[in-house]
Amino acid sequence: MSATKTAKKNDDSSATGNEGTKPNIAFIGLGNMGAPMAENLLKAGYTLSVFDLSDAATQRLQQAGARVADSPKAAAADAQVVISMLPAGKHVHSVYLGKDGSDAADGAATSGLLSDLPKGTLVIDSSTIAAEDARVVADAATKLGVDFLDAPVSGGTGGAIAGSLTFIVGGSAEAFAKAEPILAIMGKNVFHAGDHGAGQVAKICNNMLLGILMAGTAEAISLGVKNGLDPKVLSDIMLQSSGRNWTLEVYNPYPQVMDNVPSSNGYQGGFMSKLMQKDLNLAMKNAQDTEVDTPMGAKAAELYNEHAVEYGDKDFSSIMARHDRSVLPT
Amino acid sequence: MSATKTAKKNDDSSATGNEGTKPNIAFIGLGNMGAPMAENLLKAGYTLSVFDLSDAATQRLQQAGARVADSPKAAAADAQVVISMLPAGKHVHSVYLGKDGSDAADGAATSGLLSDLPKGTLVIDSSTIAAEDARVVADAATKLGVDFLDAPVSGGTGGAIAGSLTFIVGGSAEAFAKAEPILAIMGKNVFHAGDHGAGQVAKICNNMLLGILMAGTAEAISLGVKNGLDPKVLSDIMLQSSGRNWTLEVYNPYPQVMDNVPSSNGYQGGFMSKLMQKDLNLAMKNAQDTEVDTPMGAKAAELYNEHAVEYGDKDFSSIMARHDRSVLPT
Numbered sequence: 001m002s003a004t005k006t007a008k009k010n011d012d013s014s015a016t017g018n019e020g021t022k023p024n025i026a027f028i029g030l031g032n033m034g035a036p037m038a039e040n041l042l043k044a045g046y047t048l049s050v051f052d053l054s055d056a057a058t059q060r061l062q063q064a065g066a067r068v069a070d071s072p073k074a075a076a077a078d079a080q081v082v083i084s085m086l087p088a089g090k091h092v093h094s095v096y097l098g099k100d101g102s103d104a105a106d107g108a109a110t111s112g113l114l115s116d117l118p119k120g121t122l123v124i125d126s127s128t129i130a131a132e133d134a135r136v137v138a139d140a141a142t143k144l145g146v147d148f149l150d151a152p153v154s155g156g157t158g159g160a161i162a163g164s165l166t167f168i169v170g171g172s173a174e175a176f177a178k179a180e181p182i183l184a185i186m187g188k189n190v191f192h193a194g195d196h197g198a199g200q201v202a203k204i205c206n207n208m209l210l211g212i213l214m215a216g217t218a219e220a221i222s223l224g225v226k227n228g229l230d231p232k233v234l235s236d237i238m239l240q241s242s243g244r245n246w247t248l249e250v251y252n253p254y255p256q257v258m259d260n261v262p263s264s265n266g267y268q269g270g271f272m273s274k275l276m277q278k279d280l281n282l283a284m285k286n287a288q289d290t291e292v293d294t295p296m297g298a299k300a301a302e303l304y305n306e307h308a309v310e311y312g313d314k315d316f317s318s319i320m321a322r323h324d325r326s327v328l329p330t
Numbered sequence: 331m332s333a334t335k336t337a338k339k340n341d342d343s344s345a346t347g348n349e350g351t352k353p354n355i356a357f358i359g360l361g362n363m364g365a366p367m368a369e370n371l372l373k374a375g376y377t378l379s380v381f382d383l384s385d386a387a388t389q390r391l392q393q394a395g396a397r398v399a400d401s402p403k404a405a406a407a408d409a410q411v412v413i414s415m416l417p418a419g420k421h422v423h424s425v426y427l428g429k430d431g432s433d434a435a436d437g438a439a440t441s442g443l444l445s446d447l448p449k450g451t452l453v454i455d456s457s458t459i460a461a462e463d464a465r466v467v468a469d470a471a472t473k474l475g476v477d478f479l480d481a482p483v484s485g486g487t488g489g490a491i492a493g494s495l496t497f498i499v500g501g502s503a504e505a506f507a508k509a510e511p512i513l514a515i516m517g518k519n520v521f522h523a524g525d526h527g528a529g530q531v532a533k534i535c536n537n538m539l540l541g542i543l544m545a546g547t548a549e550a551i552s553l554g555v556k557n558g559l560d561p562k563v564l565s566d567i568m569l570q571s572s573g574r575n576w577t578l579e580v581y582n583p584y585p586q587v588m589d590n591v592p593s594s595n596g597y598q599g600g601f602m603s604k605l606m607q608k609d610l611n612l613a614m615k616n617a618q619d620t621e622v623d624t625p626m627g628a629k630a631a632e633l634y635n636e637h638a639v640e641y642g643d644k645d646f647s648s649i650m651a652r653h654d655r656s657v658l659p660t
Binding site for chain 1: 461484496498519521522523524525527528531532534535536537538539540542543545546547549550551552553554556557558559560563564566567568570571572573574575576579581613616617620621622623624625626627629630632633652653
């Protein structure tokens with residue numbers, strides 16, 4: 001078995017619901033990620049009802065052609081598909097299961113959105129939350145005949161705007177097949193990782209590994225530079241040797257080795273250290289719960305917890321500054 | 331500045347010494363790596379004098395067409411180029427500086443081979459040793475008018491046999507230019523990393539990073555598998571995402587995800603855990619000497635020091651067994 005991957009389709013006609021018509025979509029959560037994702041669906045011709053607590057956020061989407069609703073339930077009233085992009089597990093539970101979402105651990109939805117949705121509604125939650133939190137909502141949805149997918153993304157705000165996100169999806173093959181054409185509008189790659197929660201698990205595995213790669217690459221370059229090597233020469237050698245990894249390919253943490261990366265721009269933009277910190281801590285929580293020993297991940301989490309205190313808003317490649325403060329802009 | 335890389339040349343005529351004639355080569359150290367390297371030089375038409383303490387090793391090379399000498403000095407008597415492939419820094423010091431090589435820290439060669447070599451001789455040491463040990467020999471050589479290059483390799487015994495090694499070279503540009511056609515016979519990639527010692531530094535930086543990648547990838551896969559994910563599906567997703575690295579590309583540590591890798595063959599062959607341990611400890615020694623903080627490298631070194639006690643002769647991807655003993659053959 002290998003990962004199901006969908007390349008971005010430019011043919012909008014593939015992004016259809018049942019019988020060739022586009023489903024109505026409710027979009028909940030219009031932050032830095034959610035807003036551009038929703039805009040891309042509007043551009044592709046979908047009918048959207050949107051909800052967010054921020055008026056500024058909903059006004060932006062109204063101007064782009066969305067109907068603004070005053071609650072998640074109102075947004076979903078006429079929708080066959082619900083998409084959410086929320087900051088953390090507690091928000092996801094609150095929206096779908098109601099304020100006392102914690103009571104729903106037995107699978108029964110209480111006062112949340114789920115209990116109002118018609119059977120057969122497809123719910124796609126793209127928030128990055130704990131796999132266990134996703135499974136609780138998925139179980140409640142399944143009991144109500146609602147299809148739930150956890151579908152966290154990678155690619156950051158740049159990817160959300162460009163429609164080039166990667167979606168890593170957990171849930172049934174049938175629900176995945178329904179979601180695929182819609183996700184392909186917002187993303188370049190769409191992976192089916194496995195059953196409920198598998199999207200969240202695969203994302204934290206990947207991002208834990210990314211944190212390890214970045215911290216490790218930064219210290220390998222640092223060791224070479226302290227020994228008199230040119231950072232670009234050393235990076236080139238490792239890139240063509242067994243040290244090769246994504247950070248050396250497209251995201252070198254040392255300033256001026258690559259153009260158009262955060263390290264060559266004062267570590268602005270990109271993927272903030274505090275978000276890497278969040279993902280590493282989600283991975284550590286999961287590792288603890290499932291009793292998996294992750295010493296490399298734990299060390300990376302320790303480094304980013306420390307680093308984010310001062311540099312939480314800088315790109316995560318700024319972990320390079322741990323070794324050499326002079327890489328930071330003055 | 332970027333790394334100088336030489337792709338393997340199939341045109342033997344390029345592998346020439348001065349004025350288009352092939353130099354005579356003395357080859358010292360005919361172990362698992364040195365013997366096939368020397369054989370590839372013989373096949374390319376070089377005249378070789380060889381030395382090793384083992385009679386079995388020298389007999390093998392004699393059959394392949396080499397002249398066998400009874401000492402390093404005798405091997406080098408008529409050579410314009412000396413190549414050595416020895417187990418550790420103490421052997422390199424002993425051969426080049428003499429038995430009390432430690433006295434040569436002031437740069438004066440004592441009773442070793444260096445003091446017998448004519449000015450202009452090119453010495454290429456392909457042993458993996460501490461950068462500082464290489465610099466001591468290089469300094470002594472320079473004072474005697476001998477060109478010294480540290481040129482450690484990666485690619486293992488398979489690469490040595492196939493002539494597809496990677497050479498990472500430290501020393502002057504002039505000496506590098508002289509060595510390049512000879513190294514291109516034994517290797518696929520030849521990098522000039524910088525001045526004396528830079529080859530050793532770049533190699534330990536790369537191999538430290540490789541140890542981090544392997545240990546990190548093993549635990550990321552382990553975390554996914556414990557959460558119910560298929561190791562191949564998860565590997566595919568990470569390979570196409572920001573967790574991508576050399577181990578996922580060509581050397582997956584989980585059994586049966588890839589064909590023709592040690593993990594699918596009981597972790598036999600490949601690059602032994604005890605050799606990764608050696609390289610990580612060389613990196614840690616250097617980091618300590620140069621006061622570079624390498625927490626990820628230190629954690630990887632700790633894991634391989636522990637792992638090599640029981641699995642030193644298994645391939646280094648067997649670090650996977652730390653998480654799941656069932657991956658090992660019974």
